[in-house]
Amino acid sequence: MDGSGEDRRTALARFVTVIGGLLTAGVASLVGLVAAPMRLTTPRTWRRAAAPDDLPGNKPLTVVLTARDADGWYETKKQSVVFLDRDASGYRALSATCAHLGCRVKWDDTQAKFLCPCHGGVYDRQGNVLAGPPPRGLERLNVRVNPQTAQLEVEL
Amino acid sequence: MTPRAEALLDWLDDRTGFRSIRHVLLDEPLPPGTAWFFTLGSILLVGLGLQVVTGTALALYYAPTPDHAWDSVRFITTEVRLGSFLRGLHHWGASVVVVAAVLHLIRVVGFGSYRKPREVNWIIGIVILQVILAFGLTGYLLPWDQRAYWATVVSINISKLTPVVGEWVAGFLRGGPEVGALTLTRWYALHVLVLPPVLAGLVAAHLYLMRRHGISGPVRERRGTPIEFYPRQAARDLTMAIAVGAVLALLAWKGAPALEPPADPTASNYIPRPEWYFLGLFQLLKYFPGKLEVIGALVVPGVAFTLLALFPWIDRGKSRAWRDRALILGAFAVGLASIVTLTSLGAMDRPSTAATGAWNVQELAGAMLIDTSAQCATCHNAASAIAGPIEAGHIGRPADWLATHVVDPEVIAPGVRQPPATNQRDTAAILAALARLRSAPAPEQDPSTREAAVLFNRNCLSCHLVDGIGGVEGPDLSHVGRKYDAAAMAKRVNNPVDVKPDAEMPAFGGKLTPAQIQTIAAWLAAKQ
Numbered sequence: 013m014d015g016s017g018e019d020r021r022t023a024l025a026r027f028v029t030v031i032g033g034l035l036t037a038g039v040a041s042l043v044g045l046v047a048a049p050m051r052l053t054t055p056r057t058w059r060r061a062a063a064p065d066d067l068p069g070n071k072p073l074t075v076v077l078t079a080r081d082a083d084g085w086y087e088t089k090k091q092s093v094v095f096l097d098r099d100a101s102g103y104r105a106l107s108a109t110c111a112h113l114g115c116r117v118k119w120d121d122t123q124a125k126f127l128c129p130c131h132g133g134v135y136d137r138q139g140n141v142l143a144g145p146p147p148r149g150l151e152r153l154n155v156r157v158n159p160q161t162a163q164l165e166v167e168l
Numbered sequence: 169m170t171p172r173a174e175a176l177l178d179w180l181d182d183r184t185g186f187r188s189i190r191h192v193l194l195d196e197p198l199p200p201g202t203a204w205f206f207t208l209g210s211i212l213l214v215g216l217g218l219q220v221v222t223g224t225a226l227a228l229y230y231a232p233t234p235d236h237a238w239d240s241v242r243f244i245t246t247e248v249r250l251g252s253f254l255r256g257l258h259h260w261g262a263s264v265v266v267v268a269a270v271l272h273l274i275r276v277v278g279f280g281s282y283r284k285p286r287e288v289n290w291i292i293g294i295v296i297l298q299v300i301l302a303f304g305l306t307g308y309l310l311p312w313d314q315r316a317y318w319a320t321v322v323s324i325n326i327s328k329l330t331p332v333v334g335e336w337v338a339g340f341l342r343g344g345p346e347v348g349a350l351t352l353t354r355w356y357a358l359h360v361l362v363l364p365p366v367l368a369g370l371v372a373a374h375l376y377l378m379r380r381h382g383i384s385g386p387v388r389e390r391r392g393t394p395i396e397f398y399p400r401q402a403a404r405d406l407t408m409a410i411a412v413g414a415v416l417a418l419l420a421w422k423g424a425p426a427l428e429p430p431a432d433p434t435a436s437n438y439i440p441r442p443e444w445y446f447l448g449l450f451q452l453l454k455y456f457p458g459k460l461e462v463i464g465a466l467v468v469p470g471v472a473f474t475l476l477a478l479f480p481w482i483d484r485g486k487s488r489a490w491r492d493r494a495l496i497l498g499a500f501a502v503g504l505a506s507i508v509t510l511t512s513l514g515a516m517d518r519p520s521t522a523a524t525g526a527w528n529v530q531e532l533a534g535a536m537l538i539d540t541s542a543q544c545a546t547c548h549n550a551a552s553a554i555a556g557p558i559e560a561g562h563i564g565r566p567a568d569w570l571a572t573h574v575v576d577p578e579v580i581a582p583g584v585r586q587p588p589a590t591n592q593r594d595t596a597a598i599l600a601a602l603a604r605l606r607s608a609p610a611p612e613q614d615p616s617t618r619e620a621a622v623l624f625n626r627n628c629l630s631c632h633l634v635d636g637i638g639g640v641e642g643p644d645l646s647h648v649g650r651k652y653d654a655a656a657m658a659k660r661v662n663n664p665v666d667v668k669p670d671a672e673m674p675a676f677g678g679k680l681t682p683a684q685i686q687t688i689a690a691w692l693a694a695k696q
Contacts, residue, residue: 024399028406035409039221046225046254050247084229085236085243 054081054090058165061105062096064157066164072097072106072119072137077168094153094166095119095126097137105155105166106139112146126150192379197394198401199385205275206383210405211412212268215261216371218416219303220364222258230310232356234349237312238430245427256420262304264416266445269297277479277500280488281384287480289377294477296370299363304443306359309352317431318440320355321347326453329462346433387488447514448507472503527604527611528637533594533625534601535610536618541588543577558602560609574598597625620691623684627676634695642673649695658689 061075072095081090093108093116106126110117115130125142126135134143139150154167169177181187198206229248231240244251273293276282282290309320324347328338343350395401432438442450449469456464475482483496490497527535538544538558547555574595577587589595601610613621624634631642638645648657656667662685664671676685 021399024403028399028402031406031410032402035406035413039218042250042254043221043225045250046248047228048249050249084247085231085239 056167058156059168061094061164061166063163067096067098069098071121074119077166092168096155096164103155103164105153107151107153109151110146111148111150117150194398196379196397198383198397199389199394200392201386201390202383202395202401204404205279206401207405207408208268208272208275211408212265212272213371214409215265215268216367219258219261219265222254222261223360225254226258227360232310232352234312234352234431237310237352238427241311242427245423252423253420256423257416259424260416260419262307263444264412265300266304269300273297279384279387280483280493282480283483283488284480286381286384289374289381290480291477292370292374292377294473296367296374299367299370301445303359303363304445306355306363308443309355310359311427312352312431313428314431314438315428315440317347317433318438319442320351322440326465329465331462387490444511444515448510451510451514451517528635529621530597530625530629530637531600531604532610532613532618532621534597534599536622537588537594537598538601543588558605560605570602571599591626593626593629616687617691620687623680623688624691627680645692645695647695649693652693654689654693657692658685661685661688
């Protein structure tokens with residue numbers, strides 16, 4: 013094959029490689045853009061949780077909060093469990109989601125501790141880790157008394 | 169390439185032999201003269217690959233249940249990033265695949281490439297075409313809108329025509345007593361789990377056999393040395409892929425056809441139309457009434473596909489030149505022309521409502537109102553720059569759009585102050601007439617009949633049944649002319665208590681003029 017034929021072959025090969033690569037990349041990025049989730053967190057809002065008088069005082073109050081939430085085309089009822097408590101410094105709201113791997117922790121009356129049923133995480137009444145694998149304490153949620161309704165509200 | 173990278177590739181080649189795979193894939197020797205016609209198969213392959221990719225991306229958001237399928241497709245179209253484009257790509261991609269498959273088939277027939285020793289690959293190709301059509305059919309149901317639902321009902325009923333096992337086949341496709349949730353999951357499974365590996369296997373076999381026997385090349389063999397696939401033919405393939413891809417992207421940018429209302433088994437005013445590549449079959453069915461239907465539905469397509477499959481055995485000459493194969497090419501051309509003709513006829517026949525038969529009083533009243541409405545004519549006239557005249561066969565807006573427009577033209581056509589109808593009954597009549605006008609012009613009626621229809625629709629229809637439409641509080645008036653003449657009717661309409669002391673019907677003597685009452689009475693008296 014003469015020189016110009018070889019040049020032509022090389023040019024064609026480059027064309028095929030570059031354009032083919034670009035097209036493949038284009039399709040791949042389309043899929044990537046489509047596949048990337050559009051929203052991974054729900055904006056937080058204040059939710060009514062309980063009346064201040066509902067708190068027993070000697071232990072945290074377990075509250076299940078339900079909210080309607082758009083889950084893509086699906087409207088779901090999202091339920092969250094929160095522990096409400098009160099001490100000298102005011103009200104406290106703790107998430108019931110274990111800081112280790114997300115199991116739902118429970119208040120144990122006899123031990124007066126939060127126990128995680130999965131891997132043995134133990135938290136005190138303030139949510140601090142006492143034992144087990146959790147890397148940090150239970151998440152503290154913002155809590156307030158709504159001045160209009162005098163109800164306890166949690167930001168979730 | 170650095171020596172180190174070279175060494176790594178050498179190691180990989182030693183362990184996997186990837187260079188020989190690359191050699192097998194790219195250095196395929198092609199007969200001299202192989203050119204653009206031979207890119208069609210590659211386009212088909214690229215199209216199928218794109219369907220796999222876009223289909224997978226759609227599946228990330230799609231839910232195959234009657235409760236959510238429609239919503240999830242709406243979500244994809246309106247809310248997912250690039251979702252409308254993605255759905256457009258998949259929708260129009262299906263058409264690209266069908267077109268590419270047919271063009272590839274035409275190329276193979278034209279070049280006589282099905283000849284010995286490529287018979288098996290020819291048959292595999294025909295099966296691939298059928299699998300592609302099965303993809304189209306099963307994918308059609310998934311959006312679960314009216315179009316999807318009714319097209320599926322029809323195709324399942326066609327499957328019933330299969331001799332002996334028809335009921336079983338239909339039952340298997342339906343998955344339950346009715347087209348519903350069980351059908352949707354079933355067709356979804358077929359579309360995304362069953363057909364793809366079947367197609368992949370067939371395509372792999374097709375490509376393997378293509379390589380085994382080599383490309384057939386031009387009709388008249390040329391002298392010269394074979395040319396390697398890469399890079400010359402690859403560049404042709406790629407150029408075609410870019411061209412087809414550009415057209416596809418353009419189509420997809422406008423999105424897939426809008427979702428129709430969600431599937432509604434009770435809708436009586438909906439006429440289903442299949443996707444364009446089934447329009448030929450759809451049209452064919454119309455020519456085989458009653459028990460003969462099986463001929464149009466299964467026998468004709470079956471015979472056509474069988475004949476096609478037998479091409480290598482029918483056409484066994486040595487030369488692939490056209491003039492030596494006049495018979496088979498002629499037969500193929502006739503078949504192709506028939507499909508094109510049937511498809512065009514099917515495409516031209518597009519009524520959008522199921523209503524047939526004579527126009528009822530409400531529809532007649534609506535036609536009269538449309539014709540005489542100054543409000544409609546403000547915009548809908550031949551000279552208007554705003555909107556064309558209201559003409560039979562040219563009404564494409566969906567029913568809900570029309571309903572909004574008729575009640576409040578301002579919403580859709582700013583500047584139009586007055587709606588054509590000021591009461592619900594006139595509105596209903598106009599909408600009923602528009603639904604009929606989609607497919608056929610209003611029948612000619614003398615002016616008194618048309619006026620009677622308007623008056624009857626406005627004043628009487630809510631209580632009285634006529635020709636199958638109307639209320640049931642009062643007597644059915646479909647044949648009232650057998651009992652009363654016009655004078656007796658007029659008396660009853662004017663003041664029913666005059667004739668029947670305990671009549672519940674209100675008197676119309678004060679509401680309608682004597683001339684109007686006469687018009688209604690005469691029209692009713694003619695109802696024999």
